[in-house]
Amino acid sequence: MGFFDKIKAGLTKTREALSDTLGSVFSGFSEIDDDFYDELEESLILADLGVDTSVKAAGLLRKAVREQHLKTTEEAREALKNILADMLSVGDTALNLSTHPSVILVIGVNGVGKTTTIGKIAKQLVGQGKNVMLVAADTFRAAAADQLEIWAGRSGASIVRQHEGADPASVVYDGIQSAKAKDSDVILIDTAGRLHNKTNLMNELNKISRIVDRELPDAAKEVLLVLDGTTGQNGLIQAKQFKEIAGVTAIALTKLDGTAKGGIVIAVADALQIPVKFVGVGEQAEDLMPFEAKAFVEALI
Numbered sequence: 001m002g003f004f005d006k007i008k009a010g011l012t013k014t015r016e017a018l019s020d021t022l023g024s025v026f027s028g029f030s031e032i033d034d035d036f037y038d039e040l041e042e043s044l045i046l047a048d049l050g051v052d053t054s055v056k057a058a059g060l061l062r063k064a065v066r067e068q069h070l071k072t073t074e075e076a077r078e079a080l081k082n083i084l085a086d087m088l089s090v091g092d093t094a095l096n097l098s099t100h101p102s103v104i105l106v107i108g109v110n111g112v113g114k115t116t117t118i119g120k121i122a123k124q125l126v127g128q129g130k131n132v133m134l135v136a137a138d139t140f141r142a143a144a145a146d147q148l149e150i151w152a153g154r155s156g157a158s159i160v161r162q163h164e165g166a167d168p169a170s171v172v173y174d175g176i177q178s179a180k181a182k183d184s185d186v187i188l189i190d191t192a193g194r195l196h197n198k199t200n201l202m203n204e205l206n207k208i209s210r211i212v213d214r215e216l217p218d219a220a221k222e223v224l225l226v227l228d229g230t231t232g233q234n235g236l237i238q239a240k241q242f243k244e245i246a247g248v249t250a251i252a253l254t255k256l257d258g259t260a261k262g263g264i265v266i267a268v269a270d271a272l273q274i275p276v277k278f279v280g281v282g283e284q285a286e287d288l289m290p291f292e293a294k295a296f297v298e299a300l301i
């Protein structure tokens with residue numbers, strides 16, 4: 001399956017929900033009037049684009065219809081696709097791996113899919129011939145490092161881990177030394193999603209970040225925030241908190257295969273102005289797609 005078919009399959013639930021609502025807006029109206037825009041807005045909100053982004057999209061469509069003298073709802077549909085694709089294009093969607101090594105710090109609340117996403121990215125990078133190091137800095141649960149080790153085995157990446165309860169920053173320090181010794185191309189750091197409280201978690205992420213900056217001052221560094229697509233607008237609230245504290249540079253939205261609320265991708269990109277770089281559409285290694293705005297919108301509408 002190519003990218004388009006795969007993303008299309010992964011977005012089936014969202015597309016079905018949208019074609020019920022958005023589809024009936026485009027086919028139910030013979031002319032583009034105020035009622036048309038009202039219903040359009042409503043159906044975008046239902047697909048979890050959020051109120052702000054939906055109102056903005058409808059407003060931009062009004063402008064396009066006026067300026068481009070669009071007459072039919074079919075023309076409006078094409079214009080809407082372009083508008084949504086533009087809203088999704090807020091930066092480079094490729095990971096910045098320009099240095100040797102590069103670092104990807106992966107963060108997000110518990111259960112969103114951090115470890116799985118790391119495993120999938122590792123598999124892709126190893127497939128491209130890169131030397132990949134996984135660092136098990138989630139020492140909060142014993143099983144976390146075991147899970148990462150399974151992904152190291154599946155992907156052909158190396159792994160550095162310590163015992164449960166070890167200081168995550170010290171695991172990161174070890175990981176970086178080992179990556180230097182092994183001449184790794186990319187270091188992927190897995191972090192805990194839950195600690196005793198949120199302040200602890202944020203302090204710990206800061207500490208990890210400082211170690212990376214100190215040991216690899218010139219390295220290209222991505223802070224990849226993983227969000228669970230099924231949590232909809234709650235994910236957006238989480239993202240805003242992480243953005244403030246952790247300097248997020250990229251977003252991965254997981255579990256889009258299990259939700260009718262795939263429109264959250266557009267809400268997140270628009271509200272945060274941080275590029276979505278990956279979408280997860282399943283649990284297997286190949287179910288992580290590098291993000292393409294145009295194809296995503298095509299698959300959605």
Ligand SMILES: Nc1nc2c(ncn2[C@@H]2O[C@H](COP(=O)(O)OP(=O)(O)OP(=O)(O)O)[C@@H](O)[C@H]2O)c(=O)[nH]1
Pocket residue numbers: 108109110111112113114115116117138144192193194254255256257258279280281282283287
């Ligand atoms: N359907 C589906 N399941 C996913 C996807 N990504 C991750 N999962 C599943 O979500 C569950 C949680 O994934 P993890 O990778 O363990 O999440 P985590 O963020 O590392 O969790 P903690 O380490 O507990 O904070 C697992 O059962 C994964 O298989 C996806 O894109 N689609």
Ligand SMILES: [Mg+2]
Pocket residue numbers: 114115116138144190
């Ligand atoms: Mg994990």
